[in-house]
Amino acid sequence: MTISALLIAVFICIQPAIAADTVTDVRIWPSPDSTRVVLDMSGSAKYSYFTLKNPERLVIDLQDTKLSKNLNKLDIDSKLLKKVRKSTPKKKGDVRLVLDLTKSIKPVIFDLPPAGPYGDRLVIDLIDTKTKVAKSEKKVGSNRDVVIAIDAGHGGEDPGSIGPSGKYEKHITLSVAKKIAALINKQKGMKAFLTRTGDYSMDLHARTRAADRAGADLFISVHADAFTSPGPSGASVWLQSTTRATTEVGRIFEDQERQSEVLAGVAQSIQEAGASNDQYLKYAFIDMRMEHSRDQGYYVAKEVLSELQHITKLHQHKPQSMSLGVLKSPNYPSILVETGFISNPKEEKLLTNAWQQNRLAKSIVQAVKKYFDRYPPDGTYYAMKKKSTIKHRVRRGESLSLVAQNYNVSISSIKTANNLKSDTIRVGQLLSIPQ
Incomplete structure (x- = not known):
């Protein structure tokens, strides 16, 4: 075998090692009714996943991938996720991640291409399937906020x-x-x-x-x-x-x-x-x-x-x-x-x-x-306040302070109600007097 042929054979043999993807980081974003887990990848992820019951788990298999992140140091502050850990993969050269869950979830998993400050990512959204959000009904006929x-x-x-x-x-x-x-x-x-x-x-x-x-x-x-x-x-x-x-x-x-x-x-x-x-x-x-x-x-x-x-x-x-x-x-x-x-x-x-x-x-x-x-x-x-506002036509000799004193309200409240920038008012001006 010539030296050139030998080098080509060696290059072909090491290609899989060079092409292997790497999980460089794991980031967790908890919210009130869901949690997002993001795997930062060195390239586009090739993955599959399935769920397990009793206890609840989500298993993710990453093909031809290495893990460089220490999972023991993850900051997990989630109501849905207890732990992220490694497990034995299906075949050598793969990575199997297990997400230990607190309850049954609906996983939504997708990959994202590089954008902004991030490179390739695999996104795992954990969504609580049993979350019930109370609806706030607007009260009718009351002085609600x-x-x-x-x-x-x-x-x-x-x-x-x-x-x-x-x-x-x-x-x-x-x-x-x-x-x-x-x-x-x-x-x-x-x-x-x-x-x-x-x-x-x-x-x-x-x-x-x-x-x-x-x-x-x-x-x-x-x-x-x-x-x-x-x-x-x-x-x-x-x-x-x-x-x-x-x-x-x-x-x-x-x-x-x-x-x-x-x-x-x-x-x-x-x-x-x-x-x-x-x-x-x-x-x-x-x-x-x-x-x-x-x-x-x-x-x-x-x-x-x-x-x-x-x-x-x-x-x-x-x-x-x-x-x-x-x-x-x-x-x-x-x-x-x-x-x-x-x-x-x-x-x-x-x-x-x-x-x-x-x-x-x-x-x-x-x-x-x-x-x-x-x-x-x-x-x-605000509707009640508007209904209770009365009107006053400014008469000769009246000042803003006198109008406020006559209606037993503050000068600032009259200025606010009428969008006045100063204390100056003019004869014939119609003022809204808040009550």
Whole structure:
């Protein structure tokens, strides 16, 4: 055998060893009703899996793979997952992983190609098949709180955009969302609901369904914008496009369970009209609700932009429309707030600064208060407050302090109710006097 032939034979023999894949890391993202396990791979995974009972286990076989991660050092803080361990593989050169579970789960397993800071990955979603989420029914005829769903964009395996210094959008959005929620919960007549409370991933469907179950009156998704160059900067507010809104109406109409949820408030009216089986009428109701929620979202967006312009640069001075999967519920107005450009070095520093995050949160909450002052949902504290507001026509010789004294209210409450920037009032001016 010649030297060349010998080298080729040796190369062929060592090819399988070179081609072997490697599990370089194992990351675990627990959430309230599911847990995501991510295997970082050196290449595309070749895998199969099966489940075992008594005790509950998920077994994953990785073909022609090595494991370089110490599984004893994994940080597991999950209600569904007890342990990840190695077991004897079917054949030499493979890796068998066993996930010891706390209960019966529905596994969803898929591989992901390299993206952002990550290489090839095998994703294992463990979903609790017996989770029951209580639905919050909106009380009718009471002075209930308005419920604002705050959605922190991205999370877990999805970092969102990444700034020049390596800051993740998912961390900024969660921090700002928590600050908004904390401020909302300090307001009389308001209650916040966070769709995501920790660093875990949620699909868009799960976010809106969680807000629906919480009985949301408003949905605000918090994000940080990005561009391919560092130049663009400033905040913007987005609405669902009319095209996407129409598409969502069709999807809801095809989903019987979702259709029932949307029609819950008008089901009795439909039945009384003798049209409980009239598909056209049901479609019309859903379409009207979608259009109404989008119109109201426009009013919220304008208020948010009006407040944000005082504390940050605006990238867009008017509400923008785009096809956005997270803004798809006809049950409440929805907006997406881009708090700034994380791709801009200056704004990246601002967005990660607690001082600026507090200013953003205060501005958004102030805008929300103004919106509900003007458009209060029936049966809420804000609706009661609006009904109890009386009007006063300013007469000659009256000052703001005198008007406040005569009605036994504070000057600040009158200024807030009338959006007054100073204590100056004019003869003939019509003031709203909160009671």
